[in-house]
Each structure stands twice: as C-alpha cells, then as structure tokens.
Amino acid sequence: MPVARLVMRSALPGTVFEGPGVIWCRLRSEESVDAVLKVVDRAGGQPLVLLCDEPNESLVMQALALGAAGCCNTHAAPDVLRQVALVVSNGGLWVGQSLLKKLVGVTSQRLGQLPPEGKSDDWSALLSERESQVARLVAAGSSNREIADQLAITERTVKAHLTAIFEKLGLRDRLQLSLRINGLKI
Amino acid sequence: MPVARLVMRSALPGTVFEGPGVIWCRLRSEESVDAVLKVVDRAGGQPLVLLCDEPNESLVMQALALGAAGCCNTHAAPDVLRQVALVVSNGGLWVGQSLLKKLVGVTSQRLGQLPPEGKSDDWSALLSERESQVARLVAAGSSNREIADQLAITERTVKAHLTAIFEKLGLRDRLQLSLRINGLKI
DNA sequence: GAATCTATTGAACCAAAGTACAGCCGGCGG
C-alpha cells in the first residue's frame, strides 16, 4: 500500500520521494543519471531506486555504477514495484533478468582474465609472459600495429609472438585465439 | 523462523533443501559449482542460493553465471540469511557489498569504451537475415572461405555482407564483430 | 662453456581480409 502511493507521487517530474527504507527518484528522459543522483541526499546509506520512462541497459548500468540499488520503469506494475522495494530495502540489488545474464557473463569472463597467475585456464600456463600480453591484447580486439605501439616493440615482433602462440595453442588465427582467451572455445 | 531452520538442515554436506520460494544448496569446499548446480532440480524457476564454507569472488561469480540468485557463507548470521531469502524470493539478486562494487565497476568501465549508442544485442535488429547468419559464423571463428561454403555462396559475397555489417555496426574488422556478437563489448 | 629459452628484429613472401566500383536479379511500395 505505501509503495503504490509512493510511486504515484514520485511520477511527478524530478520528484524525490523517501519511503520506508527506500529512496525513489524519477528520472526524466532528458535528464542524465549522474546529474540526478548527485543532488539526491542519501542520508544513512539508504538504497535508492531510479524510475525511468525508457530504461535501457546502458542507463541501468550507469545508475548501478553510481550507487543506485536498482532501476525500473516508471510505469511498472504496482506489484513489481512492491517487490523492488522489498528487495532493495533488504540490501539486495534489483537487476532485470536479461541484463543480469549479460552482466554476470561479461564480468565472470573478465574476472577470469585479470589474475595473471590465478586461474586454471591452460593458455596462460602454456605461454610466456610476453606472449600472454600479446594474446590478451589480441583478444581485446587490437590490431598488430596497435599492439606493437602499446608494447613499444615492432609489428614484426608482434607477429613473431603470434606465430609462437598459434603453434603452442594449436590455433589458426587471431580470431580463434580471441575465442580461446575469452573462454568461448576449447 | 523457517529460514533459520532451513539453514541448519542444509548445512549437512550436499544437502539440497527447498524453502518457501527459495532453494538452498550447500556447497562443500571440494565440490565444483557447476557439478552441484547441475544436479539440482529447479522446478518452476525457483531462485537458488548457494551456501559455501569459504566463498570467494570467483566462486560467487561462477554461481551467478550458472543461474544462482546468490551465494553466501554457510555460517552466516540468521538475520542475514533471512534477508537473503527475502531478497531472492522476490526476484532480487543477492550480491555482497564488496563484490557488487567490483562487478559494477568493471562493467561500467566497458560502457565508457564504446559509447556509440549501441546495446550489445541490437546487432540482430540492425542486420538483415543473411547478414546475421554471416555475423554469427564469423563470431564462431569461421574464415570467409568456410562461410562461403557453408552458405553456398561466393567468398566475394561473404565479403560484401561483411562490409555492410561493419558499416551498420560501426566496426573495423571481424575480430571486433566477434566480440560484439559474443557480448564481450557492450 | 655449451645448450636452451625468450625477446627482439629484418627482408621477403604468400594468403587472407577488406575496399572500390561496378553489374544483375527479384520483390515491394508509391
């Protein structure tokens, strides 16, 4: 009951409304996320939920990155909003199903890459340190020229490393290497 | 009250216990996440929470990637577990504070890299049917020759489709296309 | 000290990827 009323009132442009344990904040289409979040006083670390007219993934990510506990459609059903309130007021994070999948997928691969010595991925064990650097840059989409500049070596040397990498891992080209490094292919 | 009792019983090694709206599953130190999650029957899409003796970031990420709604310490305080139950039974995701920060941080960084107004899966909407087929094959690591054979067209035509794809998605080469298709660039 | 591994580079070369500038055909909407 309180949640529904909160939403009704927070639907007014620019309105910030504080409910039991949750701060709701309406974000109009033309407003930027950081600008709005900056002016909201978050006393006591209360979770904040953004209400957007047209939420999209990049917007939601931005909101989460800036400390919001969730972001959902202004015109979402009251039941949904009640659930959101319940989740975030208990320290949870409200993420849409599709975004969640993507976010977790990307990040888990990313975390797996970051520790140079950490994980089981055989490629890092098979390659020398320098070769691993080159491999990572290739997997991120860089060209030989870019890699050469970044590592301050010749493009020729980059090619030499790549030839060695392909040989060691039994791969054909940089695309297959990318799939291997990113954990998408054996 | 029910939550506390659930946890007590699910603390037995390998035990899977179903509470009101939540499935709890104990993960022992020597067990692998995917092995355990694979055998759990998730009827009705109920959220599942993993209870680990020594949770770490990579473990939690793995659990989330495999569809768990959360992962917390087996010996967590009853109050915490009650909150977790509340959050996930309402469709929320339970992420520890420190991990949350890291997760959002890493992902938001990548948002800054590729601003050109593209969500990660708008590609299928922007491309024609034939172009999508080519894009998928490229993302899987196929060469132009292989794609041509597979689609029973000329290598020249494959190149034509690729040129159109690069233009439409604002990409440079097949490697970047692969990253885009595989959701590694947002 | 010889052998081995790694990093680095050069010149030349082949192959694959990608672009530029075309053309042909079929369907579809005004």
Place this chain on the structure above:
DNA sequence: CCGCCGGCTGTACTTTGGTTCAATAGATTC
C-alpha cells in the same frame, strides 16, 4: 512503371595477417 532494397557476383586493388628464411642478445640451466 520506377525507385529502393536485399541478395549475389565479378575484377581489381590495398591493407593486414601470418610464414619462412634468417640473425643478435640476455638469462638460465646443466
């Protein structure tokens, strides 16, 4: 009917990727 778009292809070209001959130098190991 005509313009537009999607699919398909050709010739010729530039760029990038990758290999095959090398060679030099430091570090490590036996």
